[in-house]
Amino acid sequence: MKPFLHAFRVPFHELDPGGVLFHAHLFVHAHEAYEMLLREIGFGLNRLLKEGKLAIPLVRATADYRHPMHLDERIEIALQVREIGRTSFGLEYRFLHDAKCCATAATTHVVINRCSGQPVPLPAGLVSGLKGYLSEGT
Amino acid sequence: MKPFLHAFRVPFHELDPGGVLFHAHLFVHAHEAYEMLLREIGFGLNRLLKEGKLAIPLVRATADYRHPMHLDERIEIALQVREIGRTSFGLEYRFLHDAKCCATAATTHVVINRCSGQPVPLPAGLVSGLKGYLSEGT
Amino acid sequence: MKPFLHAFRVPFHELDPGGVLFHAHLFVHAHEAYEMLLREIGFGLNRLLKEGKLAIPLVRATADYRHPMHLDERIEIALQVREIGRTSFGLEYRFLHDAKCCATAATTHVVINRCSGQPVPLPAGLVSGLKGYLSEGT
Amino acid sequence: MKPFLHAFRVPFHELDPGGVLFHAHLFVHAHEAYEMLLREIGFGLNRLLKEGKLAIPLVRATADYRHPMHLDERIEIALQVREIGRTSFGLEYRFLHDAKCCATAATTHVVINRCSGQPVPLPAGLVSGLKGYLSEGT
Numbered sequence: 001m002k003p004f005l006h007a008f009r010v011p012f013h014e015l016d017p018g019g020v021l022f023h024a025h026l027f028v029h030a031h032e033a034y035e036m037l038l039r040e041i042g043f044g045l046n047r048l049l050k051e052g053k054l055a056i057p058l059v060r061a062t063a064d065y066r067h068p069m070h071l072d073e074r075i076e077i078a079l080q081v082r083e084i085g086r087t088s089f090g091l092e093y094r095f096l097h098d099a100k101c102c103a104t105a106a107t108t109h110v111v112i113n114r115c116s117g118q119p120v121p122l123p124a125g126l127v128s129g130l131k132g133y134l135s136e137g138t
Numbered sequence: 139m140k141p142f143l144h145a146f147r148v149p150f151h152e153l154d155p156g157g158v159l160f161h162a163h164l165f166v167h168a169h170e171a172y173e174m175l176l177r178e179i180g181f182g183l184n185r186l187l188k189e190g191k192l193a194i195p196l197v198r199a200t201a202d203y204r205h206p207m208h209l210d211e212r213i214e215i216a217l218q219v220r221e222i223g224r225t226s227f228g229l230e231y232r233f234l235h236d237a238k239c240c241a242t243a244a245t246t247h248v249v250i251n252r253c254s255g256q257p258v259p260l261p262a263g264l265v266s267g268l269k270g271y272l273s274e275g276t
Numbered sequence: 277m278k279p280f281l282h283a284f285r286v287p288f289h290e291l292d293p294g295g296v297l298f299h300a301h302l303f304v305h306a307h308e309a310y311e312m313l314l315r316e317i318g319f320g321l322n323r324l325l326k327e328g329k330l331a332i333p334l335v336r337a338t339a340d341y342r343h344p345m346h347l348d349e350r351i352e353i354a355l356q357v358r359e360i361g362r363t364s365f366g367l368e369y370r371f372l373h374d375a376k377c378c379a380t381a382a383t384t385h386v387v388i389n390r391c392s393g394q395p396v397p398l399p400a401g402l403v404s405g406l407k408g409y410l411s412e413g414t
Numbered sequence: 415m416k417p418f419l420h421a422f423r424v425p426f427h428e429l430d431p432g433g434v435l436f437h438a439h440l441f442v443h444a445h446e447a448y449e450m451l452l453r454e455i456g457f458g459l460n461r462l463l464k465e466g467k468l469a470i471p472l473v474r475a476t477a478d479y480r481h482p483m484h485l486d487e488r489i490e491i492a493l494q495v496r497e498i499g500r501t502s503f504g505l506e507y508r509f510l511h512d513a514k515c516c517a518t519a520a521t522t523h524v525v526i527n528r529c530s531g532q533p534v535p536l537p538a539g540l541v542s543g544l545k546g547y548l549s550e551g552t
Binding site: 012013015016017018019024071 | 160
């Protein structure tokens with residue numbers, strides 16, 4: 001299926017003294033793409049914060065850096081759903097500049113009850129929304 | 139009176155491509171010094187967050203940059219209370235490296251009721267705590 | 277004259293525990309608007325970094341916060357040039373959400389020779405570019 | 415062997431609206447521990463930046479989050495060297511609060527020639543320094 005797309009420009013304040021994107025910022029951009037995906041499928045974090053019952057903490061994050069990203073480059077994040085479990089889901093991200101894949105990342109998220117802190121089954125609407133972006137071969 | 143002191147090391151990720159501290163990070167370090175001052179006088183933000191009644195939003199921030207700050211430099215922040223009003227207070231910060239003042243900053247904070255969003259008089263304990271760090275000539 | 281416009285969405289990672297934009301991030305967004313303005317007038321920081329002769333350090337930054345900014349709000353920055361001096365220039369920013377001005381900011385920048393560290397006259401092209409965005413009444 | 419230790423306090427500006435450390439900041443703290451280790455063994459990034467011949471880009475970063483970290487908590491990072499290769503090395507980090515492991519992380523770094531961008535053998539001094547912090551069972 002088609003990935004969810006989210007683009008950003010590499011800003012000055014995210015560069016390191018070598019003039020390339022400092023690695024930790026990649027996770028921030030991945031999170032922004034994830035926020036936009038959740039909004040797209042009707043599960044925006046804003047709604048979650050307001051309702052106050054569920055939270056979706058991130059329990060794992062990984063990134064592989066292949067090519068440095070430079071000031072003003074337009075990076076397109078192609079986000080796909082890698083896995084949908086009973087109480088968790090996994091996302092994967094490719095960071096593309098022109099045709100080149102500069103980095104990949106993956107995150108795993110668990111849905112919990114905010115009071116108990118315990119994992120709960122993914123809401124049905126979240127599952128169906130995520131299914132629209134399942135990666136190939138999953 | 140003696141200022142409240144808080145030191146930090148300039149870390150790699152706060153440098154810009156020119157190898158100097160990116161300006162906006164100065165405000166983050168000023169805020170950390172402010173957090174430590176509040177803790178010192180028994181009004182830590184942690185307690186405020188847990189009690190949930192009051193908040194202390196920042197309504198004004200200014201900084202003047204005189205000398206660039208570089209990787210690994212130890213910067214000492216000398217924080218003083220510039221002004222204590224009925225519902226607000228003002229702080230001022232000097233960023234010192236060795237004997238040199240690299241930057242100054244100032245912030246103004248208002249105490250509000252978290253529900254109404256309206257300013258409320260500073261708690262007596264906060265006033266007396268802040269008085270211990272009033273700047274000379276105030 | 278018309279301001280230069282640059283918009284952003286308030287992202288999750290810039291919220292504080294009270295659910296509102298942490299103040300220091302305002303300066304980061306102001307800087308992004310400034311980067312886009314410089315590009316627009318042909319003086320992008322990328323070119324400056326590559327040529328290596330000039331730098332434009334920020335020597336002063338101020339912000340006034342009027343209304344909190346929340347997750348997912350679209351904030352439009354209206355940037356105008358407040359002042360064009362011999363070796364420096366001043367910018368001012370309004371942060372607008374719908375019709376409401378949530379914050380204002382101002383920055384002062386000096387053009388220096390990167391080797392000597394000394395201020396140098398603004399390049400003619402920079403002056404003429406900035407003039408296109410001078411604020412009313414200047 | 416004994417790990418390299420580096421501690422930090424969870425600051426207000428790294429909290430998310432849920433009042434816990436936003437995940438991407440973990441990588442920033444891991445990087446600060448790494449900077450301190452390099453200094454300790456005589457290979458500080460400052461020296462690298464000044465000499466200008468070598469760079470040590472990060473090519474992989476992973477983190478597992480087990481327990482949320484809260485405002486003012488003192489987190490101790492226990493850093494060990496997981497692996498020393500010909501042109502790269504791997505580090506691992508445990509984030510400890512009291513006796514509890516809140517998170518773990520790992521990073522892989524490659525030493526490159528800054529001009530060619532190509533991997534080069536680790537300098538002998540770096541190898542011997544890293545060996546002092548090799549993890550058990552390696």
